[in-house]
Amino acid sequence: MKASFSKYINVNGRLLDLSVPQVMGILNVTPDSFYADSRKQTELEIAERAKQILDEGASIIDIGAYSSRPNAEHISAEEEMKRLRTGLEILNRNHPDAIISVDTFRANVAEICVKDYGVAMINDIAAGEMDASMFDTVARLNVPYIMMHMKGTPQNMQQNSCYDNLIKEVFIYFAQKVDLLRDMGVKDLILDPGFGFGKTLEQNYQLMNYLDDFREFKLPLLVGISRKSMITKLLDIASQDALNGTTVLNTISLMKGADILRVHDVKHAVEAVKLVRTVESFEK
Template sequence: MGILNLTPDSFSDGGKFNDEKAALLQAEKMIKEGADFIDIGAQSTRPNAEFLSAKEEILRIGKTISLIKKEFPETLISLDTFYSEVVKFGFDEGIDVVNDISGGDFDENLLKTVAETKLPYILMHSNSSYEKMHEKIQYEDIIMSLNFEFPKKINELRKLGINDVIVDPGFGFGKTIENQYQMIDEVEHIGFGEFPLLIGISRKSFIYKPLGKLPTEINEETQSLHRKVLEKGAKILRVHDVAEARNLVGEL
């Protein structure tokens, strides 16, 4: 899953692809490098990022989704949003998957809207509100906490008719460095192994900050961790560096 940020303020590539032509060229590059999905996001979720309304997200996305679908109809597009209105817009433009960092907690109509579209849904674990999503919580056992929260949420999804679910443990969202390395070490136990698992560790601070490096300088370390989670059963890698991740997948 190649990351396409349509944002001026993302932590590692902000401003590079926030017009339709540049976005299409970047999508083409990632698809040629082997991306199966393009994950489009109009709102940065890094700490202290600018907060956008649903209307502003839609304006920022523009025709990017439909342009990519027209040029690359076989490529799946996931839309990274927590707004029901943006999901409706994305559905009309041709998205294939909803990627929601909020677990449906930031917009009371989000999950109902996903159910109406019948699209697959990526359920990510995060804190309960936009304002608190990066507050560090001291988990005694992060895997136990995830496996307490995920079944409750999945039961809610099933009641709404959302049955095609991918689980994302939410690296970088309200978790300590120790929590995140435990998640990697015990990734096969997340969600009791019942659902496809998406791992999004690309350019995350729990990797680069302890090393004193920049987000763009940790490709080797990231691929080593990617190898580990894939060998433990992860199904999808959400990445900035598609070619390197595709090469790794080809080796396994």
């Protein structure tokens, strides 16, 4: 996990050091996210979840109002923003110094969240593919941008898992977008290989095996595998029973160079980071 290049990113004027892996806690203000226990809709539920995320040691809260599970219902930007306003108002009131990331593929939603609510990062599952204005918007807002690899949309991505060479295609996808964003002046980029998005069960594990190869980009890596079907299908369990599998894959991800773990279960991810860092602190 030792960085061979600078991994500081600017979040609202503060430097966040990603050479020490960080944990991003998931706050879903949705009625239909794949993991039922993560759905928070009332003000009390949202407030309690935000406090839990921070109390358990996460440095980033990732708030999302559009479910990106396979075959998810497509909601309007107005409905997405309505849900986000409720959550962001609670976060700003209760945790004004917290680093907030918004999980959205819509440029106008991203802009409102940054300008009106001080959101520090944009987490885009579509890497600009679902909104042609996103790259221009991120460049103008000058905020860190997480871009994920996905083929298709949440509604059809599972029918778009055909690759001639998975790793090569994901590399090319990122290389082209990184060059474009750099030319536009975007400084802080984070790559998310997109586990579970437009990939078969086998492809997800192939991607995990090659995760350390993505360090060639010399950019921070985010891994989001928390309680996903790549765990539940392989082990034939429900998402409610996938904590152990999640922790195992988070540990592998850290050993392969992950800089941010996006998780439902913050405490367990924070412990995984501490254990892996301790092991790696002893040079051979």
